[in-house]
Amino acid sequence: MMKTLIVIPAYNEQDNIVKLVEDVMSYGYDYLVINDCSRDSTKDLLISNDIVHLDLPINLGIAGVTQVGFKYAKDSDYDCVICIDGDGQHLPEYIKDLVGEIEKGNDYVIGSRFVSEKKPVTPRMLGSRLLCLLIRLKTGKKVTDPTSGMRALGKKVVEDFAESMNFYAEPDALCHLLHKGFEVKEVQVTMKEREAGVSYFHNPLKSLYYMLAVSLSIIFVQ
Amino acid sequence: MSSVLRLGLLLASLMVFILILYTVIRKMLNIKYSIVWILWSLLSLLMAVFPESFYKISHLLSIQMPVNTVFLIMTALLYALTFNVYITISKHNKEIVRLTYEISVLRKELDDLKRQNER
Numbered sequence: 001m002m003k004t005l006i007v008i009p010a011y012n013e014q015d016n017i018v019k020l021v022e023d024v025m026s027y028g029y030d031y032l033v034i035n036d037c038s039r040d041s042t043k044d045l046l047i048s049n050d051i052v053h054l055d056l057p058i059n060l061g062i063a064g065v066t067q068v069g070f071k072y073a074k075d076s077d078y079d080c081v082i083c084i085d086g087d088g089q090h091l092p093e094y095i096k097d098l099v100g101e102i103e104k105g106n107d108y109v110i111g112s113r114f115v116s117e118k119k120p121v122t123p124r125m126l127g128s129r130l131l132c133l134l135i136r137l138k139t140g141k142k143v144t145d146p147t148s149g150m151r152a153l154g155k156k157v158v159e160d161f162a163e164s165m166n167f168y169a170e171p172d173a174l175c176h177l178l179h180k181g182f183e184v185k186e187v188q189v190t191m192k193e194r195e196a197g198v199s200y201f202h203n204p205l206k207s208l209y210y211m212l213a214v215s216l217s218i219i220f221v222q
Numbered sequence: 223m224s225s226v227l228r229l230g231l232l233l234a235s236l237m238v239f240i241l242i243l244y245t246v247i248r249k250m251l252n253i254k255y256s257i258v259w260i261l262w263s264l265l266s267l268l269m270a271v272f273p274e275s276f277y278k279i280s281h282l283l284s285i286q287m288p289v290n291t292v293f294l295i296m297t298a299l300l301y302a303l304t305f306n307v308y309i310t311i312s313k314h315n316k317e318i319v320r321l322t323y324e325i326s327v328l329r330k331e332l333d334d335l336k337r338q339n340e341r
Contacts, residue, residue, distance in 0.1 A: 034326075054326035060319060068323045075327075164316070 002079040004099050006031040007069035009062060010053075010086035014040045021051050023092045024084070032072060033086070036065045067165045070153070074162040081153045087194060090150040094189040098152035107157050107182035110143070110174070111150030111189035119144070124201060127211050131171045134218045139178040144186055146171035157182060169210065172217035179222055227289065232270040239263040258306070262299065269295075 006029050010017050017033065024031050033053040035043050037060075046053045054068065066083055073081045080102045084090045094111055101109040119125050131146045147170055153161065157177065167173040178184055201207045242263045246256040269276070269292070276288040285291050 053330070054323075055329050056322050056326050057329075058318070058322055060322055064319045064322070067319055068326065071320075071323045072327065 002099060002103055003077065004029050004080040004082065005069075005073045005076070005078040006082045006084055006092075006095065007066065007073070008033045008084050008086050009036060009065040009069070010034065010038065010042055010046075011036040011059070011062075011065075012038045012040045012042060013086040014038075014042050014045055016088040017042055017086055018045055018049055018051070020084075020086065020088050020092070021049070024095075027092055027095060029082075029095065030078075032069060034065050034069055036060055036062075063165060063167065063169075067161060070158050070162040070165075073158050078158065079155050081158050083149060083151045083153075085149050089192045089194055091190065091192060094150070094187070095152075097187045097189070098150070101185045101187055102152050102154050105183065106185040107154040108174070108177050108184045109152040110145060110148050110184070110186045111152075111191075112143075112145035112148055112186040113189065113191055114144040115186050115188040117188065124207075127207065130211070131214060131218070134215055135171065135175050135178065138175055138218055138222070141178045141184070143174065143178075143184070146174050148189075150189060150191070166221070168213045168217045171214045172222050175218045176222040228270070228273055231266075231273075231292070235263065235266040235270045239267050258303065262303070265299075266296075 006024050008017075008020065008024070008031060010033050013020075021031065021033060031052060033046060033051055035046060035053055035055050037056050037058055043055060045051075046055075054072065056065070056068065060068065069083070070081060080099055082095055082098055084092065084095075090111065098109045098111060113119075119128065128145065128147055132143055135141065135143055135146060149170055151170070161173075165173070167176065174184065201210070242251070242256070242259045245251045246253065246260070251259065273288070276291050279295075280286070280288040280291040283291065283294075285294070
């Protein structure tokens with residue numbers, strides 16, 4: 001049995017976090033919530049519900065938070081880390097599928113929405129297609145859902161990421177791993193639509209900048 | 223270059239030199255980062271005092287207006303300086319994540335100990 005840690009970054013997630021953690025716990029995995037200096041009552045909820053968590057003194061943003069999780073996993077000698085968003089869009093029922101693929105010897109497993117499902121034609125998915133194409137041109141490997149934040153990392157990748165994470169987001173991190181020859185696998189998952197709040201990609205300027213930054217990173221850096 | 227521009231450059235670089243020395247002495251600027259600024263202001267002061275060098279450099283580079291040589295050199299130096307700042311920021315970013323991690327782990331261990339004691 002692999003020693004598996006579920007890392008759950010949480011920033012202002014008072015409405016979701018307790019239910020999500022209860023859900024994750026019901027599957028019996030170790031988990032770690034990382035409170036990224038939330039301004040709502042997330043911290044109080046974590047303490048009053050006896051939830052295992054790290055409380056960051058400053059707001060690091062999603063990349064920094066996940067790296068803190070990887071550092072923790074490395075120092076605590078975990079074999080496998082699963083990243084799940086604190087907003088509840090990633091369903092814990094799929095964790096075992098991701099862990100299963102790591103156990104089979106893969107280094108990096110992505111929870112993809114489009115392994116067996118068809119990718120819809122929307123502006124956002126157009127961006128996803130473009131990133132797939134770029135990754136394919138750079139590494140020769142085919143991926144279906146490069147922006148997915150639901151991922152499982154094997155020990156080698158955790159150690160790599162704990163030391164240095166020079167990525168803009170998930171797609172260029174994926175490209176880096178493919179380029180370095182890590183075994184990457186995608187498994188089909190379903191994600192929940194967000195219930196509250198506005199997506200980062202709701203703002204077209206931010207989406208454009210995201211695409212630009214990730215594309216440049218894939219082309220020149222990774 | 224016109225004499226007004228020369229005088230302006232001279233006065234400006236003198237003021238910058240004094241300002242930088244002042245901030246360093248008042249410890250507003252870390253000595254590690256002040257060296258480059260002292261050199262920078264000394265250089266601009268030298269350039270203002272001996273503008274003839276610009277005429278030579280302009281001639282060498284086939285730049286017709288010496289003032290353009292001033293802009294060129296200044297821009298290049300600013301590029302180098304800014305780039306250096308970005309490198310420093312990147313290093314600090316990494317260090318901040320490291321420190322934040324250490325602090326949060328210490329907080330957790332302290333909390334766990336406190337809870338054990340309460341029992």
